[in-house]
Amino acid sequence: MLILGLETSCDETAAAVVANGRLVLSSVVASQTELHAEYAGVVPELASRAHAERVLPIVRGALESAGVGLGMIDAVAVGNRPGLIGSLLVGVAAAKALAWSLGKPLIGVDHVHAHLYAGALAEDEAETSPDGLGTSLFPALGLVVSGGHTSLYELDSWLNPRRLGATIDDAMGEAFDKAATILGLPYPGGPNLDRLASEPGANERAVDFPVSRLGRESLDFSFSGLKTSMLYAVHGVPGERSGGPAPPPLTAERRRDLAASFQRAACAAAVLKIERAVEVAGQRGVRYRALLTGGGVTANSRLRQELAQVAARRGLPLVIPPVAWCVDNAAMIAGLAGERLRCGRADDLSLQAVPTTAV
Numbered sequence: 196m197l198i199l200g201l202e203t204s205c206d207e208t209a210a211a212v213v214a215n216g217r218l219v220l221s222s223v224v225a226s227q228t229e230l231h232a233e234y235a236g237v238v239p240e241l242a243s244r245a246h247a248e249r250v251l252p253i254v255r256g257a258l259e260s261a262g263v264g265l266g267m268i269d270a271v272a273v274g275n276r277p278g279l280i281g282s283l284l285v286g287v288a289a290a291k292a293l294a295w296s297l298g299k300p301l302i303g304v305d306h307v308h309a310h311l312y313a314g315a316l317a318e319d320e321a322e323t324s325p326d327g328l329g330t331s332l333f334p335a336l337g338l339v340v341s342g343g344h345t346s347l348y349e350l351d352s353w354l355n356p357r358r359l360g361a362t363i364d365d366a367m368g369e370a371f372d373k374a375a376t377i378l379g380l381p382y383p384g385g386p387n388l389d390r391l392a393s394e395p396g397a398n399e400r401a402v403d404f405p406v407s408r409l410g411r412e413s414l415d416f417s418f419s420g421l422k423t424s425m426l427y428a429v430h431g432v433p434g435e436r437s438g439g440p441a442p443p444p445l446t447a448e449r450r451r452d453l454a455a456s457f458q459r460a461a462c463a464a465a466v467l468k469i470e471r472a473v474e475v476a477g478q479r480g481v482r483y484r485a486l487l488t489g490g491g492v493t494a495n496s497r498l499r500q501e502l503a504q505v506a507a508r509r510g511l512p513l514v515i516p517p518v519a520w521c522v523d524n525a526a527m528i529a530g531l532a533g534e535r536l537r538c539g540r541a542d543d544l545s546l547q548a549v550p551t552t553a554v
Contacts, residue, residue: 196216217533280548308552347414421460
């Protein structure tokens with residue numbers, strides 16, 4: 196079963212060919228980083244125009260790289276939610292046209308749910324045995340951390356995620372990007388903050404940034420307070436500037452320490468909610484059998500280490516994508532579409548682009 200996947204939810208134009216839901220034959224991604232760099236963020240109208248220009252060449256590139264022709268494709272999948280509506284419309288329109296012209300099934304995929312599936316993908320056929328990542332993983336706890344989403348899920352299968360908690364304000368990736376802007380780091384902020392925080396000598400305890408807990412049993416996230424604390428650490432607290440002490444100069448060493456301290460607090464918040472989710476599930480008599488993770492922020496070096504440690508403490512296998520599949524890509528779309536197709540969950544040409552996630 197060969198599925199051609201398309202992904203255009205934000206600022207990456209991507210196409211991929213995946214066999215049997217697991218084996219990635221090709222994955223091509225055209226980044227728009229240089230297009231949005233001068234604005235220090237994604238401009239929706241520019242993003243959608245770039246998708247329209249690039250989507251067909253990217254599809255051709257994915258097919259060529261996989262060594263297959265359009266006639267060999269069994270289905271066409273597309274990330275149809277959530278995302279920037281203009282960007283989504285480009286991908287959905289392209290996928291509909293391809294599916295209709297080929298007479299093949301069209302499969303819409305929730306982009307956030309696909310991030311949880313990304314760790315199940317493989318480039319080596321030996322790693323795609325049917326019992327490698329199947330029912331033995333479930334029930335599972337899932338964490339998606341990206342620029343637009345920070346959510347915890349409980350899954351009893353790949354197709355049935357139930358959201359346990361989500362951010363009530365900023366997503367984790369957005370907080371990283373804003374903190375990087377406050378520190379004067381170039382776009383894209385998150386990866387540059389990670390590099391700075393990882394420099395030798397960085398003191399992650401230089402500033403005791405807050406770790407949001409919300410309610411005693413809350414599984415929701417909040418990163419706005421952490422972001423504000425970074426702002427105050429750099430520029431001082433409003434109202435205290437005239438009478439209170441000025442913040443320390445933003446030297447190279449200070450900037451490095453602030454990055455490390457911010458990263459420590461942000462990752463601690465994610466780990467706190469994972470630990471809490473495991474405990475709350477236990478109170479309901481549910482024992483998770485795996486920790487599934489995905490999203491652009493799982494490329495963060497500190498978070499990857501923390502996730503490995505919490506999974507080991509809880510005795511859970513950690514399913515985490517390689518860094519290349521943490522960011523938006525079409526392989527995860529095609530992979531999860533394979534699961535949907537096996538269960539008979541195809542769509543028709545009435546499929547809509549939707550800016551919000553399903554659950």
